[in-house]
Structure formats: C-alpha cells, structure tokens
Amino acid sequence: MNAVELDSLGLTLGRRPILRDVTLAVREGEFVGVLGPNGAGKTTLFRAILGLLKPAAGTIRVFGETARPGNAAIGYLAQSRSALPQLHLSGREFIASSIRGERYGLPILGPEGRRQLDEALDLVGAREIAARPLSAMSGGERQRLLFAQALIGHPKLLLLDEPLISLDPRRQREVVELARRLCRELGITVLFSAHELSQLFGAIDRVLYLGNGHAALGTIDEVIRPAVLSPLYGSEIEVVRANGHIFILSGDARVEEDPHLHEHHDHGHEHHDHGHS
Ligand SMILES: Nc1ncnc2c1ncn2[C@@H]1O[C@H](COP(=O)(O)OP(=O)(O)OP(=O)(O)O)[C@@H](O)[C@H]1O
Numbered sequence: 001m002n003a004v005e006l007d008s009l010g011l012t013l014g015r016r017p018i019l020r021d022v023t024l025a026v027r028e029g030e031f032v033g034v035l036g037p038n039g040a041g042k043t044t045l046f047r048a049i050l051g052l053l054k055p056a057a058g059t060i061r062v063f064g065e066t067a068r069p070g071n072a073a074i075g076y077l078a079q080s081r082s083a084l085p086q087l088h089l090s091g092r093e094f095i096a097s098s099i100r101g102e103r104y105g106l107p108i109l110g111p112e113g114r115r116q117l118d119e120a121l122d123l124v125g126a127r128e129i130a131a132r133p134l135s136a137m138s139g140g141e142r143q144r145l146l147f148a149q150a151l152i153g154h155p156k157l158l159l160l161d162e163p164l165i166s167l168d169p170r171r172q173r174e175v176v177e178l179a180r181r182l183c184r185e186l187g188i189t190v191l192f193s194a195h196e197l198s199q200l201f202g203a204i205d206r207v208l209y210l211g212n213g214h215a216a217l218g219t220i221d222e223v224i225r226p227a228v229l230s231p232l233y234g235s236e237i238e239v240v241r242a243n244g245h246i247f248i249l250s251g252d253a254r255v256e257e258d259p260h261l262h263e264h265h266d267h268g269h270e271h272h273d274h275g276h277s
C-alpha cells in the first residue's frame with residue numbers, strides 16, 4: 001500500500017496557487033526528503049496531508065484513506081516552533097500536556113499515558129533529557145524531545161517539517177540518522193523537509209522536490225537534473241557534483257539556501273509569537 005497518494009492535487013492559499021495538478025505516490029516505509037525553495041509549498045503540503053487544508057482540486061490519500069484532520073496514523077513535527085512556551089516545564093510535562101491536548105494546567109498522565117510517553121522518549125534516547133526543564137536544554141535536545149512527541153501513539157507516517165533548522169552540522173546528522181533508524185527499524189514512512197540536499201545525502205530513499213507549483217519525486221539521480229529542476233525554479237538550473245556534494249546553481253549563484261534561522265509567519269494557525277527568537 002502507498003503511504004501517501006496525491007492525485008491531480010491542487011492546493012491554494014487565499015487565491016494563490018501553491019501546487020498544481022500534482023500526481024505522485026510515496027510508498028510505505030520510504031524515507032523521502034522534501035526540498036524546494038522558500039515558499040515552494042513544503043509546509044502547505046504537510047498541512048494538507050494532515051487534513052488541515054482541503055485540496056482545491058484532486059485528492060490526497062493517506063494509507064488509502066482520504067486525508068482528514070486528527071488522523072492518528074500521522075505524527076507531525078511542525079516547522080513553527082522556535083518559541084516553545086512554558087519553558088519552566090520539564091520535557092516530560094511539556095509532552096504530557098500535549099498528550100492531553102492541553103496548553104495550560106497541570107499535565108497529569110495515567111499509567112497508560114506514562115507508558116506511551118516513556119516508550120516514545122526511549123525511541124529517541126531522550127528519557128534523561130526529558131527530566132530537565134525546557135529552559136535547560138540545547139536546541140538539539142529540544143528537537144529530540146519534539147521528535148518523541150511526534151512518535152506518541154505509534155504513527156505510521158512521520159511528517160518532519162525542517163527539523164534541522166538551527167542545529168549545527170553534527171546535530172543535523174544525528175537527527176537525520178534518527179529519522180532513518182525509525183524508518184528502517186519500525187517501518188515508519190518519513191517525509192522530512194530540509195533546505196539542503198547535502199543534509200540528507202546518503203540517508204533518503206527518494207527526494208520530493210517542490211517549486212513553481214510543480215513537484216518531482218524520484219531518486220536523487222532522477223530528480224537532481226537540470227531538465228527536472230529548471231521548471232521547478234523557473235530558470236536555467238545547473239547541477240554540479242563535487243566531492244560527494246551536489247550544488248544546484250542558477251547562473252553563478254547557489255539556489256539552495258542555508259537553513260533559515262528566522263521562521264516566517266505562515267498560515268495564521270497554531271502560531272505563537274516568536275518574539276525575539
Ligand atoms: N494565507 C495565505 N494566503 C496566501 N499565501 C500564503 C498564505 N500563507 C502562506 N502563503 C504563501 O504560500 C507559499 C507556500 O508556503 P509554505 O510555507 O508552504 O512554503 P515552504 O516551502 O514550507 O517554505 P519554507 O521553506 O520557507 O518553509 C509561500 O509563498 C507563502 O508566502
């Protein structure tokens with residue numbers, strides 16, 4: 001069975017077309033890197049798979065069923081998370097409050113909730129980290145905690161939206177390895193968005209590249225080619241391989257961007273103010 005099937009999918013935000021007539025399928029158990037310039041629609045696609053945005057055209061199926069909100073088969077790590085609220089909470093309390101779907105108030109879990117929480121924390125090796133307050137964690141440690149949060153309830157599909165932002169290269173590698181391990185050992189299908197292909201090199205099975213309303217899904221060799229990428233960027237693209245790296249160039253400039261440290265305010269939902277972050 002396919003994990004995600006897009007059939008003639010069109011997505012629009014406001015009046016703005018984000019994806020047009022996209023048909024593709026992600027197989028169960030695949031690790032797919034989702035790439036594309038800022039604004040290409042990576043986050044929008046994830047939200048649509050989550051059932052938070054209805055297709056303007058076509059269909060989205062998740063494990064054979066039409067995408068719908070509250071699908072327990074999907075775990076989600078959202079992109080907009082630079083300001084975790086409630087920094088005084090311990091990692092455990094923070095996740096516990098999300099299990100109960102509460103933002104405020106005392107997060108108290110029953111035995112079953114505690115078991116699920118420990119299980120998820122153990123999967124990412126964060127049980128000890130989670131005993132500390134959020135304020136006493138590094139960016140990478142918080143990221144692992146949020147990873148655990150996404151794993152609660154045994155999702156079969158993980159949507160990880162830019163989990164590498166603001167991590168140093170070594171931590172980035174750890175997060176990629178972790179996602180790959182979960183994919184391989186638990187058979188979880190992973191869609192992992194990132195800003196540079198090199199961050200995912202050697203780990204992903206296929207790449208889903210978005211741009212200019214279009215999408216291309218295939219192996220790196222199939223997709224990272226001028227003929228495929230030029231329409232996605234709307235300009236002549238050159239692909240240069242050197243020392244195990246791939247550079248995507250338009251004219252003389254690299255078009256892949258560095259992971260942005262500042263999150264933009266996107267769809268107006270589920271947002272906290274980022275303040276000074
Ligand atoms: N409510 C809205 N109405 C119209 N356009 C919107 C709305 N919300 C977002 N957009 C635009 O939709 C486009 C797709 O945004 P999206 O966040 O999905 O891109 P992305 O690929 O995740 O980008 P990034 O790499 O910056 O995270 C962007 O150009 C964004 O400005």
Ligand SMILES: [Mg+2]
Pocket residue numbers: 042043044079161
């Ligand atoms: Mg995004």
